[in-house]
Amino acid sequence: MDKSDHTYDGGCTCRQVRYRMMSKPLIVHCCHCRWCQRETGSAFALNAMIESDRVRLLEGEVVVIDTPSNSGKGQRISRCPKCMIAVWSNYAGAGDALRFVRVGTLDEPGALPPDIHIFTASKQPWHSLPPGTPAVAEYYKSAEVWSKESLARRAALPSTNSPTAR
Numbered sequence: 001m002d003k004s005d006h007t008y009d010g011g012c013t014c015r016q017v018r019y020r021m022m023s024k025p026l027i028v029h030c031c032h033c034r035w036c037q038r039e040t041g042s043a044f045a046l047n048a049m050i051e052s053d054r055v056r057l058l059e060g061e062v063v064v065i066d067t068p069s070n071s072g073k074g075q076r077i078s079r080c081p082k083c084m085i086a087v088w089s090n091y092a093g094a095g096d097a098l099r100f101v102r103v104g105t106l107d108e109p110g111a112l113p114p115d116i117h118i119f120t121a122s123k124q125p126w127h128s129l130p131p132g133t134p135a136v137a138e139y140y141k142s143a144e145v146w147s148k149e150s151l152a153r154r155a156a157l158p159s160t161n162s163p164t165a166r
């Protein structure tokens with residue numbers, strides 16, 4: 001575990017599920033795809049990608065709901081069994097080794113601003129992207145965007161493909 005990191009706590013609305021990210025994430029995506037818009041009922045989704053073994057459940061359990069995804073391979077959304085708020089997802093493309101933690105469920109979501117805006121081709125027309133943060137019309141190559149440290153962390157994972165969310 002990286003010495004420089006601190007932890008990030010979060011949970012669902014009814015507080016039955018509480019979790020802790022044990023380090024900073026690999027990357028934070030702000031995804032403007034239509035699928036994320038529909039799933040959140042909002043303009044975009046904010047996902048912190050992190051190794052699954054760096055996410056600990058502090059309280060409660062999650063139920064895992066198989067949900068269709070754009071790739072056709074599906075995503076597995078972990079939700080509180082009581083209030084059904086989604087706390088993280090796994091995508092088939094990235095395997096179970098990576099989780100996409102929903103940044104809005106953190107106690108301090110402002111601690112993890114987006115590193116990149118993706119699928120901006122379908123962003124809501126009224127939403128202006130901030131200058132200074134990378135933005136791509138669809139997806140990107142992680143070698144060109146991720147920090148060296150994050151690439152090394154991913155390389156240390158067992159059998160992950162490119163962590164494409166789609």
Ligand SMILES: [Zn+2]
Pocket residue numbers: 012013014015016017080081082083084085
């Ligand atoms: Zn709950």
Ligand SMILES: [Zn+2]
Pocket residue numbers: 031032033034035036037045119
């Ligand atoms: Zn999306």
